[in-house]
Amino acid sequence: LTACHSGSTGNGNSSADEQETTGKEELVLAVGKVDVGVFDPKKGWGTHAQIRLTHSSLLTIDANLNFVGDLAKSYSISEDALTWTFPLREDVKFSNGEPVTAEDVKFTYEMLKEDGIKFDLSFVRSIDIADGNTIVIQLTEPRSTFVSQLTEIGIVPKNHYDDRYSDNPIGSGPYQVVQYNDGQQIIMEANPYWYGTKPQFKKLTFLLLEEDAALAAAKAGQADIVYVPPTFAEQKVAGMKLLSYESIDSRGIMFPAVPSGGKGKTNDKEVEVGNDVTSDLAIRQALNIGLDRQKLLDIALGGYGQKAYCLCDNMPWFNEETIVEDGDIEGAKDILARGGWVDTDQDGIAEKGGLKAEFDMYYSSSDQLRTDLSLAVADQARELGIKINLIGATWDEIYMKGKTAAVAWGGGRHHPHQLYTMNSSKVIDTSYHNMSNYRNEKVDEYLDRALTATSQEEANKYWKLAQWDGRTGFSGIGDAPIVWLVRVDHLYLANEKLNLGKQPVHSHGHEWALFGNIAEWTWED
Secondary structure, rough: OOOEEEOOOOOOOOOEOOOOOOOOEEEEEEEEOOOOOOOOHHHOOOOOOHHHHHOOOOOEEEOOEEEOOEEEEEEOOOOOOOEEEEEEEEOOOOOOOOOHHHHHHHHHHHHHHHHHHOOOOOOOOEEEEEEEOEEEEEEEEOOHHHHHHHHOOOOOOOHHOOOHHHOOOOOOEEEEEEEEEEOOOEEEEOOOOOOOOOOOEEEHHHHHEOOOOOHHHHHHOOOOOOOHHHOOOOOOOEEEEEEEEOOOOOEEEOOOOOOOOOEEEOOOOOEEHHHOOOOOHHHHHHHHHOHHHHHHHHHHHOOOOOOOOOOOOOOOOOOHHOOOOOOOOOHHHHHHHHHHEEEEOOOOOOOOOOEEEEEEEEEEOOHHHHHHHHHHEEEHHHHOOOOEEEEOOHHHHHHHOOOOOOEEEEEEOOOOOOHHHHHHHHHHHOOOOOOOOOHHHHHHHHHHHOOOOOHHHHHHHHHHHHHHHOOOOOOOOOOOOOOEEEOOEEEEEOOOOOOOOOOOOOOOOOOHHHHHHHHOHHHHH
């Protein structure tokens, strides 16, 4: 990060270069529930990368996962990593025709800093305007992951933003929202003032369908692109092709790491905390080496994915020392036995002090992949002497009960900030962060040093140590508050005439992963 400087490639500097458009100009898509945050950054619009279609951000991520300018022409960082400077483009307009100004950027960041819920900007000291059209952000301390927030925060118009912004969102992305029917559909049309390369498709209709209904829409010829879970991947649909994209979208099991009887908060609601079985380290470590990740891939994902050992496999901040030989049933049983868990009554379930190695595990009942993975995990766990009782539920229910039971968890971004939010004790009871209530002073120290590093190289060193330093860490061979199992390939059925261009490695959330390069999409008759 120190003294780095980046030019802008972003959405193309061609000031509305137009592709030669031929063929179809409207698309119907069913890629999941894409209305989370309903177009307002204060409600979380941008936390799953969905701003790209409707809003500009200061920076963006290119196909090679580099941070480059978007609304900012470039950016520079001072030697002490406390001053970030962004000269802004002058050719950017909102969808209502009004220019995007430095005042709009300042307003957006100050509004989100004051709110402090979806975006933590507490480390920002000040946001100032220099030379009329340059944003200067001063930090109270270095923050190595700040660069990622600069790609996720969509800029809103100061003069038109209020609590009803979602009713008529105004942004400066390639598309504008023209109709939103809650729970049914979103219709977007091309923004006539878009400053980048104009997409071929002038209208996008998003059908807000569950996975089975989306597949039915594809079979009925009512959708051009649909997301499909691996269990649907072999379905043949006339005129459509299966597209598979590698991701860092990981799935695993989150375990309460403290005994039962505690109280806490999730999303500002008081909840019960703790589980007497999963708080025992032997249970978690036994599952880490005992579960066979390849079999889970084959059974639950049809082979569409890769093994996972952390939230960031193959990324520059991944600690390869955490990779284990898994599927080791005898090794897992040995860990359990050394931890005092033995099947003394020969019922197939280990016990310790009269307590059965048995616990509940929640999964999203509307998510076919998590459902299938949870079933496969529970089946394998029985071979280890651990009984998992599966409960399908809504996410609202999971957030209320999830600190007392295991949860089929997920994540994975193009940046390491989730390593902090999932494992730092400092964010317990904030949002749905660190659902395990996991505490480790040494891990906290590494995470803090990674977060406040002044270079990416230094930050990566501490992200790796937080996973495992040879003695402790949050990885599966350490404290294992989350046991990561698989990385999911993102699968879509798309009209065979569609070309979606070069896709980068996808991050968590299949709903919006496709759309970062929409200007490259073409319809080839």
